[in-house]
Amino acid sequence: MELLVASTIGLLTSVGIYLMLRLRTFPVILGLTFLSYAVNIFIFAAGRLAVNQPPIIAKGATYADPLPQALVLTAIVISFGMTAVIVIMSLGGYLESGHDKVDMDGEP
Secondary structure: HHHHHHHHHHHHHHHHHHHHOOOHHHHHHHHHHHHHHHHHHHHHHHHOOOOOOOOOOOOOOOEEEEEHHHHHHHHHHHHHHHHHHHHHHHHHHHHHHHHOOOOOOOOO
16 A cells, blocks of 8 residues: 555655646646645545554544644645635736747746
């Protein structure tokens, strides 16, 4: 299970970085979203991956750490708000310039 989670984190990170290096605003926004998903899964996995374990302390049982779960929940809310702000900013840039290229030195 750890190999699957580590592979997923690596794949999401590589896709996010690849999309952030594109010259259009929509792939940059998607890249930031994928990168935030990778960080969220990494933080969630830091709280110990345990299958069929209670989320709270029980007698004689190991438990999942609730702190990474709370951090991921907070990060999801913040990333959703920041994604909305970035979309509005890119929409304003598109309406102002008529194209969505990130590189402003070249022709549209």
